[in-house]
Amino acid sequence: MTIPGRVSISPRALESLATGVAAEHLGVAAKHVTVRLSDTEGRLAVSVAAPLRTPALGAQGDAPGLIARSQQARADIARDLAATSGAQVGTVALRVTGIEIETPRRVS
């Protein structure tokens, strides 16, 4: 027995959610992440513009490249956004607007 009435999720709420998910997977602060949502054949089309967090040169020699990590981030964003919002995610477009380099902590 379901209770009469309905739940509505505003576009702003969905965008905030997507921003949070994207920020987590890109390893940057949510305030640097811009997300726009639109529709693609009835599914969510997510377009993210954000910087990408990258280890400093030499800090991690075996870290995957930019492209590979971006692709991984797109897949993770799609999966987690679908899981948290319950919406079907059609496409995720990621535009990397900058690089945030992890400054290695000096042992002093």
Added chain:
Amino acid sequence: MTEQKVKRRVLRRERYRSRSLAVVIALSLVSLGAAYAGTEAVLAALGLTPLLIAPVDALAAVDDPTQPVIAGAAVAVLLGLVAVLVAVAPGRRSRHVIAHDRLAILVDDEVLAGSFGRTARVVAGVPADRVHTTVTPRRVGIAVTPSSGFPVDQPSVAEAARQLATELATTPSVRVGARVSTSGVVGS
């Protein structure tokens, strides 16, 4: 028994537009024309000056029409066509009868559309402005625009609407068509 007949009669009258206005206008024009022709005939018989044109001259004008006469005839043809159209067209009002054994129930099509739209939006789980319903005498069309990422099950919407149509048992009966738009709108 007679009560049933009265009910049927009343429902029919409410479902179709009365032609009395068209009849009143047409007969008024005919009687005015006849009165005028009679006046001219009497004036001509008494040898007085005609009001506009003597009957003899009028007949001559028909045999050899001038521009204004042709224009007048064209207007008359147009009026005649309109009259035929009004007479032949069904003159249905946008209303439906809902079956009831004791009461005569008439529902405006706007109300019917609202009812079908409500059913559709509850089943589809979309806000009211994403459901567009049109009601014609024999058809109810429902168009749903889903929220992006939340697919709408077209068969269940159609089924719910069909069920409502069966429940209401309108006269004339309506067929239900439900469409779900392939593209959605973000947010709900």
